[in-house]
Amino acid sequence: MDFAQTEEQRDLAALARRILTERVTPDRLAALEAGVLAGTGEPRFDRELWAELAKANLLGVGVPAEYGGLGYGVLEECLVLEEAGRVLAPVPLWASATVAAGAIAAYGTEAQRRDWLPGLVGGEKIVTVALAEPRGADAAAPATTATRLAGAGFGPDGGVGPDGGVGPGGGWRLDGIRTAVPFATVADAVLVPARAGTGVGLFLVDPAAAGVTIEPQVTTAREVAGLLRLDGVVVGDDALLGGPASTPEGDAAAVAVRDRATLGLCALQLGVTERATRAAAEYTSNRQQFGRPIGSFQAVGHRLADCYIDVEAIRLTMWQAAWQLAEGWDASAAVATAKFWAADGGHRVASAVVHVHGGMGIAEEYFVHRYFLHAKQLEFTLGGAGEQARRLGDLMAATPAPDHVV
Template sequence: MDFTLGEELEAVRELARRIFTDHATRERIRAAERSETGIDHALWSELANTGLLGVALPEDAGGAGLGLGGLCVLLEEQGRAVAPVPLWPALVTALAVARYGGPEQRAALLPGVVDGTIRPTAALEEFAPHDPASPACQARRDGDGWVLTGTKAVVPSAHGAGPVLVSADAGLFLVEADAPGITWEDVETTSRDKARTLHLDRAPAQPLTEGTPGRPPAEGALDGVLDLARTALAAVQVGVAEGAMRRAADHVTRREQFGRPLGTFQAVQHQLADCYIEIEAMRVCLWHAISLLDAGEPAASAVLVAKWWAGEAGLNVVHRTQHLHGGIGVDVDYPIHRYFLWGKQISGTLGGASADLERLGSALAGASW
């Protein structure tokens, strides 16, 4: 199977790489991490101005119509630069509305995502142990509408975000960030993202459907959105791992020990070779999942394989590259440490590698061959 990017996706990669290289400097990343939201808002505006926020969204919403493949090219470039913008939660939510939402919901959300004036986020996790596919958050009818009760953990980049895509026992719902019955609790994640815990107490919500009063949420939407989210996270992790490997390669080329560059030592070369092999395996599994999802074919197992590789191999790579930097690798303000933090955070989002492996085993055991 040929996973070579076409002309359009190559153009997206080139543009995204240039923007992230120019904007995601060490100083800008530091400033964003110390801000109230943890987001580089100037970078977010630049992504909107260049059309990259709409790369995956349909053309009738003002997007480029490049689907999940376009999104994952963008996310991989973000990961290479560890750029502090909430692309995956915002654009996965937008894709969910594009695929499962009704005309009114699409019209209300998608144009604002494309031009950067609306920044949604996704509340798909709860406190462990739990399976994201079986949320404990309760959705109940209330007259002609719905209300949600429960707690959603680690909602990414929630400061200033809205609306919020919430998973519940009846499916997916959109809630306004400041709706009655909602309270927020600030938390800071491993990757220094300013996330928040969301508490819902009979908060009014709109099911992800045509918005007809009393209508249930779109069937199968939760599984579909989890596939999108897992694939998006795998794409970010590929970029994080490659960015970390390239920084390590540059470091061992310049750094000398015993009168020789570190990169001339065979043990160092083996470590980087192992990183390269694992990154290529991550990329192949990622694009296999993307190709199936964009083609509308069954992709649950392929998505879990990609997510498992992202968690397992991605964590291996950021560990190795940090070790190759020696003592400065554990300096919390040194650039390579940020890659380690991102890799660690992504590896545990929506469940770690062992949880993904268990889900994959269950999926394969239930498959008909």
């Protein structure tokens, strides 16, 4: 495996870094967070930055060129997400431009791709992903249900009719609760995995549909997410990614979306932890105590050395998983390994960075504390270290040993 970046990949990362570092500053983040903490209901969403990223076509990195995107793949998406994590970018790059856009491009019908992808690339539309459940441990094994419907009350196209029913063209009833749905309060649609018979279907749900309620939530990282309730929500077959011809008979698509989403979190965590470690290195090089920089003290130096090792472990395992996905391999084990390090190593880095900053590390108005909050949120999103270890154990147990092993 070769992790060396191509010239195009370096240029893409440099473009993302330039735009993000110029526009995302601690003062700008503080202003956005002030509205969240004041309870105004405004999301931590920089629309001007979103428009600038769309102008640079950074919202369509993995979208095929025929729908307005750049036509790259998972490696390039991770490069951009790493840069977003480095500055704690207040935009739905992970949820909308990566996970949702990737799922629609990979599994959507031609009509679904035409309806959604150009708008996602241009920044006019936002599709978020509802992957977490209050007591769910695996985004690919949801408790949310999709029940097949047929009956009266249908429109001429066999879709949802005037009275909310569905006709012979088919349809679904969705029931369940999803939590911590990113940017749910500003999304045009929510991608919801739901148990449908013998498999898992991916459904595009209109937040304004009957039976859908979204309750704003404020996350650890001071982002406005949403508690999504689906109570007898009726959708047509056109809401199912792939349409009626893809009636779920397995979990492959759900697993692929879960793995792609989890990998994106690892890329964000790499950016968060690397920037936090560099901030700690700079601080301890300049902070004087007993006539010496505190970074020269052995205890401080050792902690930062451990941070460096953890960051490099997050980097290595993330790129290994990304490479396997880019090659079309079954990368579930590699993704779980990467998320284990992103969670476990991210926890150690976040704690150490706060510690070596002393009182400054716990001051909420100081920018370093923001990195602690984001690292903690990323640690637990879609499963912490314990959940990833259990998933790895299950994968190993399900893999038959070679015949020659006794």
